[in-house]
Amino acid sequence: MTMQGLEIADLDLSVGGRTLLRDFHLIVAPGEVTTVMGPSGCGKSSLLSYLCGTLEPAFQASGRVRLNGVAIDALPPERRRIGILFQDDLLFPHLSVGENLAFALPPAVRGRRERWARVEAALREADLAGFAGRDPDTLSGGQRARVALMRTLLAEPRALLLDEPFGKLDRHLRERVRRFVFDHARQADLPTLLVTHDPADAETAGGAVVGFPESLPAAGANLLHFGNIGRQQA
């Protein structure tokens, strides 16, 4: 039986002679949210870029990535089926809220009516029924974050990466959006990798926590040594 989930092995990552990761191993099982913590500039966003296949040419990386048992290292970003959310929601400003969602639907969902029904369902799911025609720029931060997640999920990814997606939200919103995102990721049974420097993110995520050297995760979180986690879980 092939290994389900996201599997990173033997990853070395460096930029300009500075090593960011050496011999990094990590396995994220479906439905599980693993958190990578570290201060800014430690290379945690580069790890996600590497997984997406959008690493800048200045970086050197070698290692293996498998998603549900299939090697994806050599694939271009669009064929890896890895969804990602950034700190900025990056809703396309030239499309309405509904069109942003329709943009993400796979072409296999045919017919205008069927596609639009899926969009409406996704909006209801995000408590945004009736928002399809709205300009994304008129939405609140929390609403935009929910649309961004629905858009990513509609593309039917096989793994989800979260690059500090709650960093720009107001504090009172943050906890609600966090739960919304994590619940949906679990519901969709996606292996999810979160990078953050906010210990509260890791706490809500509730899964394993990997710390980059200088940082310590919050008390009570599931502390694991960086470099070992993959083998321990396997």
Add this chain to the structure above:
Amino acid sequence: MLRYLPALTLLVFLGPVVAGLAGTLLPAFGYLPALGGEEVSLAPWRRLAAAPGIGTAVRLTLTSGVLSTLLALALTIFVFAAGHGTRALTRVKRAMTPLLAVPHLATAVGLAFLIAPSGWLVRLIAPWPSGWQTPPDVALVQDHLGLALTLGLVLKETPFLVLMTFGALGQVRADDQLRMARSLGYGPVQAWLKVVLPLVYPQIRLPVYAVLAYSLSVVDMAIVLGPTTPPTLAPLVLRWFNDPDLAMRFQAAAGACLQFGLVALAIGVWRSAEAALGCLARPWLIGGARGGAGTAARAAAWAGLALLFGLSSGSLLSLALWSVAGRWRFPDAWPEQLSLERWADQAAALTGPAWTTLVVGVAAAVIALVLVAGCLENESRRQRRAGPGALTLIYLPLLVPQIGFLFGVQVLLVWAELDGRWLALIWTHLLFVLPYVFLALADPYRSLDPRYARSALALGRPPWVVWTRIKLVMLLRPILIALAVGFAVSVAQYVPTLFAGGGRFSTLTTEALSLSAGGNRRVVGLFALTLAVLPLLGFGLALALPAWRFRHRRAMRVGA
């Protein structure tokens, strides 16, 4: 004083445009007392409608102008869609700047040398494998469909659009949006077309219109590459303006108004087509089709680029080769001997026009720079940025066809007894130099971190000193590049020199164009090559001086 500068600048360069349009419109309805036209009538229009070949001229103008703009825009879009984010594209950007600097006329003459029936390309395939012992009897240049003209325009306008697109990409977070689209499963080409293009097009809309207006009303390129019986509208109207029969001026003025109308119409139709396409493309935009790896698009884009660079550099090379060619019989691919004799012969004839070109170009560029830098400094001190309306005003001289208002300017200059003077010549060049200098300088000027100036002020230095000793020095490189751009624009001007110079000034452009009718390729090549080299030297200096000045300042290096 600085606060009145924007108003003064607009007056200096919009005044003549508006007055010139009026000065063309009145004669078009028969009113020009200096030439005995005292009554308003439709007679000029009737004569325009009856002019031989006018219908064909209008059709050729529209086909060559619109087709070349479409092709240049399509190639630009293809290049970015296929190459966004690659290192190759960065190299393309570097290679485009010199292509942009070469005046239209030099490219046109070189292209004619290259693709004419007795040109270099035919010589390369004659007599083997083509079997031609004499030049083939087909019109490859000045063809009656205007295809050579269209090609020439594509060669010159694509670099402009590519460089303007580079500038616009930074303003729409193209990289992030593209990454997002690809994580949603879109191939690189589809992602660019569906996400970046809709965001970037509004930013390059005015440059596209400028290209359209230019292509519809180009004179110098059309005389060299375009059909002749009849030519496109702008050279036809110019022919009438230069007719010894002064009564033709009225018909010419009506033709100039028609030219203006054609450009306005074309821009209007283009704008509606944009809107229509925007609606029609919606289902495609959100239909979910992901596209593939874009291999075919990439191959097509690189092939188009290779053709563009090949023809452009081939044109310049053939100018250089002809200027030093000795005996060169037809099927030979290379001259029998090379000599500098022609350069020695022509040195005296070359010097006068070269000096005039240099003086006018430097003067117009420097005046434009002073006005533009003053306006930008005023803007930064008052912390208020000119709105999009002001940008449209800046573009106005680029959107209004030159032939459409320069006659009116000439009438005014004659009335003010300024025609044929340096002031008139430099001022008229300034109209076209200023917008480009503004375009080149505005972004770097506005993006300079304001804290440098603030901390210098906090150190107790007066604003004047902070401006000249801190800001202008830090901006040395973009300032010199803006100067080089302005100089290149001035060097290339043909119609303005003709109308404002009153026939008393000859520049490299006017000389090269009048020589090109004669057909002595060696002399034409020599003038056109000098014409091409001057602006390139300008750009060379603009890059070399800051590099030398800041050779011990690592943070001032660019593109490291």
